Amino acid sequence: MTTLKDSIAQAADLLWAASQSGTPCDPVRTLLADGDLDAAYAVQEINTKRSLDAGRRLVGRKIGLTSKAVQAQLGVGQPDYGMLFADMAVAEGEDIALSAVLQPKVEAEIAFILGDDLDDEHLTPADVMNAIDYAVAAIEVVGSRVAKWDIRILDTIADNASSGLYVLGSEPRTLGEFDPRLCGMVMEKKGEPVSVGAGAACLGNPLTAALWLAKTMVRVGRPLRAGDTILSGALGPMAPAAPGDVFEARINGLGSVRASFGRE
Amino acid sequence: MMSLQTLADRVDTAAHTANAIAQLTDEVPGLTVEDAYAIQALSMKRRYARGEARIGVKMGLTSRAKMIQVGVDEVIWGRLTDGMRLEEGATLSRANYVHPRAEPEIAFLLKAPLAGEVTAAEAMAAVEAIAPAIEIIDSRYQDFKFTLPDVVADNSSSSGFILGTWFAPDTPIDNLGILLEADGRAVQVGSTAAILGHPVRSLVAAARMVARAGEALKPGDIILAGGATAAHPLSVGMHMRAVFQNLGSVGITVTE
Numbered sequence: 001m002t003t004l005k006d007s008i009a010q011a012a013d014l015l016w017a018a019s020q021s022g023t024p025c026d027p028v029r030t031l032l033a034d035g036d037l038d039a040a041y042a043v044q045e046i047n048t049k050r051s052l053d054a055g056r057r058l059v060g061r062k063i064g065l066t067s068k069a070v071q072a073q074l075g076v077g078q079p080d081y082g083m084l085f086a087d088m089a090v091a092e093g094e095d096i097a098l099s100a101v102l103q104p105k106v107e108a109e110i111a112f113i114l115g116d117d118l119d120d121e122h123l124t125p126a127d128v129m130n131a132i133d134y135a136v137a138a139i140e141v142v143g144s145r146v147a148k149w150d151i152r153i154l155d156t157i158a159d160n161a162s163s164g165l166y167v168l169g170s171e172p173r174t175l176g177e178f179d180p181r182l183c184g185m186v187m188e189k190k191g192e193p194v195s196v197g198a199g200a201a202c203l204g205n206p207l208t209a210a211l212w213l214a215k216t217m218v219r220v221g222r223p224l225r226a227g228d229t230i231l232s233g234a235l236g237p238m239a240p241a242a243p244g245d246v247f248e249a250r251i252n253g254l255g256s257v258r259a260s261f262g263r264e
Numbered sequence: 265m266m267s268l269q270t271l272a273d274r275v276d277t278a279a280h281t282a283n284a285i286a287q288l289t290d291e292v293p294g295l296t297v298e299d300a301y302a303i304q305a306l307s308m309k310r311r312y313a314r315g316e317a318r319i320g321v322k323m324g325l326t327s328r329a330k331m332i333q334v335g336v337d338e339v340i341w342g343r344l345t346d347g348m349r350l351e352e353g354a355t356l357s358r359a360n361y362v363h364p365r366a367e368p369e370i371a372f373l374l375k376a377p378l379a380g381e382v383t384a385a386e387a388m389a390a391v392e393a394i395a396p397a398i399e400i401i402d403s404r405y406q407d408f409k410f411t412l413p414d415v416v417a418d419n420s421s422s423s424g425f426i427l428g429t430w431f432a433p434d435t436p437i438d439n440l441g442i443l444l445e446a447d448g449r450a451v452q453v454g455s456t457a458a459i460l461g462h463p464v465r466s467l468v469a470a471a472r473m474v475a476r477a478g479e480a481l482k483p484g485d486i487i488l489a490g491g492a493t494a495a496h497p498l499s500v501g502m503h504m505r506a507v508f509q510n511l512g513s514v515g516i517t518v519t520e
Contacts, residue, residue, distance in 0.1 A: 179441070179509060181441075182440075182441040182443070182508075183509060184441035184455030184456060184509055185439070185455055186455055186457030186458075188461070192328060192461070196454055196455045196457050196458040197453055197454060198441030198442060198453050198454060198509070199441060200441070200450055200453050204450065250457075252439045252440065252509060
């Protein structure tokens with residue numbers, strides 16, 4: 001008889017193999033019980049441990065499913081999270097190899113960089129604001145190890161929240177220097193807007209997403225640390241990326257950031 | 265073919281009495297966009313005859329998404345009259361509309377004429393002030409369904425507008441975040457960048473398209489640059505508010 005533990009291990013193996021081979025796998029939700037988010041996070045945790053054992057350095061978290069539209073689409077009422085490792089950070093101007101992310105898409109986000117640990121059991125919005133050292137514009141390159149992005153909530157949670165790579169802008173701003181809720185966002189490709197939005201598209205306010213993450217990380221025993229990067233969630237719809245594409249995202253008050261994809 | 269005047273009478277009566285009609289192209293499949301602008305001009309003459317005055321123009325289909333949706337590669341325009349202007353913070357009577365929707369927009373107020381091919385710099389030099397705005401769009405066609413000639417004939421769905429506070433013309437407006445809120449809850453989130461990448465491009469297009477119709481944008485004219493987000497339906501009792509980064513807000517309450 002297959003136990004839940006076996007199913008979780010099997011799902012983790014499938015996703016790990018897909019990430020190593022570059023060949024996407026079938027959805028893993030069929031291995032888990034409907035609505036069992038804990039099991040999906042257990043799958044993610046197995047591969048997080050594998051990554052850490054392999055020497056990858058944990059440098060932050062990403063928050064996903066922060067838009068009402070996407071939550072409705074997946075039938076959930078809360079965001080999800082994934083791990084950011086040092087090898088996922090791409091320097092601005094560096095070409096992104098298409099082989100580095102499976103089925104890449106791009107999203108513009110606000111990244112918060114922490115100056116303090118957030119490990120208290122009872123965190124408040126003020127704690128989070130106090131802990132943020134600065135914010136920068138970011139482009140997240142999301143990817144899915146699941147073939148054709150055929151994902152439901154359990155698949156994306158198990159698959160490290162469909163994380164890929166990310167690029168940070170280089171104009172750090174403190175919280176008082178821009179409006180995280182009302183800042184306009186436009187991401188362009190070849191001079192055409194491919195995604196437009198504003199801060200409030202992320203859970204009403206990206207700081208709300210950051211607080212949710214910080215509390216959740218304390219609860220699951222991987223609290224956020226000083227120096228960690230938080231990708232707080234998309235400010236507009238995601239856009240598909242193709243060979244040679246160059247995206248520029250501008251967030252009003254927070255500067256701009258570019259992500260360029262290699263031609264092959 | 266049915267005369268353009270007959271079709272103009274039909275769309276104007278629909279707007280005037282707030283009754284939905286069938287699409288003109290159902291009956292006249294060969295209707296061109298050029299015909300449609302002629303119908304719009306004729307229908308507006310009926311409004312002027314009733315005492316309304318033209319005080320500006322509105323631009324439509326200014327987002328790439330909407331152009332693709334309707335299958336066109338040019339923006340459209342319609343005329344604004346003083347009768348369409350609603351007071352900020354006041355009420356809108358639902359009974360005066362067929363199925364009204366609200367869109368957040370940027371409004372330009374001109375201090376100098378603009379006509380024909382102008383540069384963005386020339387266009388901005390003619391601007392006296394800019395303001396946040398809500399446009400009330402209300403297609404007179406059943407189920408808000410129409411083809412390109414239908415919507416142009418129907419004054420590009422324009423039916424009302426509300427202006428907020430005027431700001432200096434050098435206020436940056438290229439990427440202002442916008443929330444459209446119904447009863448205090450965000451129903452649309454966007455940026456002024458959705459308006460052709462920059463709202464001034466819409467003003468440039470307005471000067472060109474209005475000139476093509478033999479008219480000009482005049483000092484004192486108001487130009488609504490086009491929706492920055494999808495439109496949201498209005499219902500009785502709703503308070504609709506658009507909040508703009510750096511420009512404050514503009515709102516209206518819907519009554520019966």
